[in-house]
Amino acid sequence: MPRTPDIERKTSISYKTEEKTVLRGYDLSELAEEGYSFTDAMFVMFQNRIPTQEEEKMLRYEMGVFLEHSMSPSAAGAIGVSVGRPNLTSAIAASISTFGGVHGPGAAHGYMMKKYLRRAHEEGKTVEEIAKVLVDDYMDNGTPVMGMGQPQHTDSDPRAEPIHLKQEELGLKGVYLRLQRALEKYFHARRKAEGRRYVGVNVVGAGNTALCDIGFAPNAAWCIGSVCRGFSCAAHALYNMKRGRAWAASKGEPMVQMLDLSMIKYVGPEDRKVPKQSERQKYAKDQKKEGEYKKWVI
């Protein structure tokens, strides 16, 4: 049986021989035998180091609190895919892939913090001063401040403030938390002064801050959050595969199903006659000239 790598690369992450699998120099089996946790291994993998106990606790908290979020785009994606009954892995892959620009712990929040911290360093500003600059930059341009607000938890994300508190309790109040706290303080004050409603910090704002303070780069943090959600989405997909009906359109269910025909609301062009092929050229030219179709172009 061929045991050559599936892809040829120089890598500093790991190697695997017939005798052992080695991650950043540590035999994986030895790591597990020694009693390190899975979250410890995440530090080894992404940061090439053994974390302090407090750092490990922080990551365990962050991943635990982020893992399950009931019906979000990721769970809806997993459930939507699962009704066609592909392999379970397709539903999980879909759920992780939902983490794009607006859902979940994107790397952008981390990069935003790094950008402004770098600027503070270069311009000789304090962290608190640059937090105000950050908020003004975003709000003056009508751009949402990353890490603030959540469409379902409208008056404060139940995970976010506790993450801040846990970070402080564990003595992990680094420069990122200082920036995030200052940002929030100024953000709230400015919105209040403008007579706008309260918008709390979300799990990205709090979670990414903690992950940055314990050394994870923005993309590593994004990976940790999005992949972690894959666990619970697998549970949601499995529940639907084992307890629900395939296709999600059965008339026999007491509740109207997700894909029941009556769930469809159509707001497109009115029903119309298919042109004969013999009329096609004139029809097409007239249609293009008339231009009404343009309002439907997406």
Next chain:
Amino acid sequence: MGDLKPKDKKGIGNLDDPGLPFNYSEREYGTVEIDETRARFQWVSEVAYKNVHRIVSRGYDTTELMEEGYGMTDVLFVDFQARIPSVEEDQMLNYVMIMALEDGLSAPAAMSRLVAQSKTFLTQACGASIHAFGHAYGAYSAFGNRLLDELKTGNENGQDMNAIAQDIVDNNLDDESLGVSNLMLKDPAAKRMIARAEKLGVAGEYITLMKLIVEKAQAASDEPVDIDMLGAMGSVMMDLGFTAEATWAILAVTRSFAAGAHFIEEIERSEYRKLGQVLTPKEMYDGEADRPVPPLAEREANSKPALSTNLDEWAKAEEELKSVWGSGASIHEEIEDPSKKTGIKSVGKKI
């Protein structure tokens, strides 16, 4: 437009053909009325819910769980099994997940790196890596369900563990999902995992059965074999109470974290690949020799229809197509009722 009559719909292609069992032109337009006789659609879940202020999984507020000192791995027990694990169970799950995290440049890492080369989101690469866990590389579903089914059937038939293990080996010695192979003859990691489960007191009937399967397979095999990571992780996870599917999901997602690291390293150390950039040397090609494209006008003379009008022709055509690699004619799939199983029983077996 917008006020169509049935007569407007006459004369379109074959739609007036009397062979149709219905009158196509009479069929209604418009969406289906909202069904007021049944409850409206809701996302129904027994796993979790949330409101404006809380996220609750299996009855436990997840923020309260973390504040109480539970961790990510505990939530996996809550989500998949609706229970709080013992300290030892949580330790064992951590152990298994560490071992599942990294596997060098095998399929999940390779897939993640290939996706990374196209300059896309990290999450797409992590998602792609999950697809590596098919029924050979990540055969936890087939492995676990076999143990589950054979134990059930064996118990119903009054067989002891020895007999159940022997039956499994007799019927599956060469199956990629047996959990016994020649992959870990020099690496003690799989055996250490089993020993750790026993030391922590979390070993149960699946580990007992797995050890017997190893014994029987070693006796039956012509070459040295031993428990591999599939056998160790699969049996330990099932003794921790996870179903075969939950095991499959958890371990595939676990590996996906490392796929993220490989994505990042690929971006950091390699370059993106542009469309058309990658060449395939002719030395790698063993298909038809280079040949001229026949003139379109001579198409009839050069074309070869696939139509078979009797079973002999059909059988002959099936055989002929097997010589065309990539046609799919050499792949045989046994289809099971897809509404009962997650996936099909066997994928990609050669006839």
